[in-house]
Amino acid sequence: MAYMRGKYYTYENFNGSFWMFGLGFVPPDIVDDFVVMRYAKLVEEGKIKKTEKRAIRNCEGNIGCDALRKKYGKETIIEQAERITKRKK
Numbered sequence: 001m002a003y004m005r006g007k008y009y010t011y012e013n014f015n016g017s018f019w020m021f022g023l024g025f026v027p028p029d030i031v032d033d034f035v036v037m038r039y040a041k042l043v044e045e046g047k048i049k050k051t052e053k054r055a056i057r058n059c060e061g062n063i064g065c066d067a068l069r070k071k072y073g074k075e076t077i078i079e080q081a082e083r084i085t086k087r088k089k
Helices: 028-045 048-058 063-071 077-088
Strands: 002-005 008-012 018-020 024-026
Touching (some): 018 028, 028 048
Antiparallel strands (some): 002 008, 008 018, 018 024
8 A cells, every 4th residue: 555645655565564755664563653643633633524634635546545535425546447447338
């Protein structure tokens, strides 16, 4: 799985670790720790919904955003591709 946000990019390596630009490979449990700590801070600040919607807007075409797209009833990248493919047949 890859995640992009502007000039920032990270992806999950074949062994489950993540490459984070500037940090190299980071084990998935460490990445998860970062994510959970940041999520807790956003919850505390009441910014979850705003942040999720911004991520959807800014990460269009990023398969890592599909879970958020599903949460808000939007088509996933795979669903969009399937719809377009069916339309072309």
